[in-house]
Amino acid sequence: MLIIKIIIYSFIFLSCSLIGILISRKYVNRVNELKEFKNALNIFKTKIRYTYEPLPEIFSEISETVNPNISTVFKKAAEKMKVCAAGEAWDMALKIEDLNIDDEDRNVLKNLSKLLGKTDIEGQLNQIEMTSDFLDKQIRKAEIQKDKSEKMYRTLGMIMGMVIVIILV
Numbered sequence: 001m002l003i004i005k006i007i008i009y010s011f012i013f014l015s016c017s018l019i020g021i022l023i024s025r026k027y028v029n030r031v032n033e034l035k036e037f038k039n040a041l042n043i044f045k046t047k048i049r050y051t052y053e054p055l056p057e058i059f060s061e062i063s064e065t066v067n068p069n070i071s072t073v074f075k076k077a078a079e080k081m082k083v084c085a086a087g088e089a090w091d092m093a094l095k096i097e098d099l100n101i102d103d104e105d106r107n108v109l110k111n112l113s114k115l116l117g118k119t120d121i122e123g124q125l126n127q128i129e130m131t132s133d134f135l136d137k138q139i140r141k142a143e144i145q146k147d148k149s150e151k152m153y154r155t156l157g158m159i160m161g162m163v164i165v166i167i168l169v
Contacts, residue, residue: 009168013161020157027146027153029100034139036070037101037109038132045128048121055117056081069099086117105142108134 059078063071080089090113115127
């Protein structure tokens with residue numbers, strides 16, 4: 001009977017700790033996704049400047065080089081560009097995906113859609129550069145939030161597990 005109780009208490013403690021770790025991973029994933037979006041925008045800027053390929057092709061190529069979550073956004077945008085304008089396709093792709101970014105990050109990325117496919121190359125490059133600058137600010141904010149929240153949620157998960165075990169004992 002004592003062994004069963006120890007196993008149950010250990011399971012409760014480990015489950016609470018795991019929940020805390022999973023919540024804290026969201027903050028790490030947010031920073032990684034923002035950095036990956038910045039990397040994708042740099043690739044986008046280079047391809048617009050030097051290859052003169054159509055936007056759907058550029059987005060398809062970018063989707064093959066970035067991480068899977070970000071890749072899906074670029075794939076969906078490329079697919080939607082076949083039936084609607086580039087800016088609308090980008091907005092729809094950002095809405096569809098289940099990313100770790102928050103609403104403020106999404107709004108920064110949506111700024112890209114304002115001139116996407118509507119202006120000449122220089123106008124689009126300027127818009128990409130501006131979005132990239134805003135992303136830098138968001139990355140700094142996300143890193144600060146990650147530093148604060150990541151450790152807190154891990155610790156909180158372990159403490160909650162201990163509290164529950166102590167109450168049950």
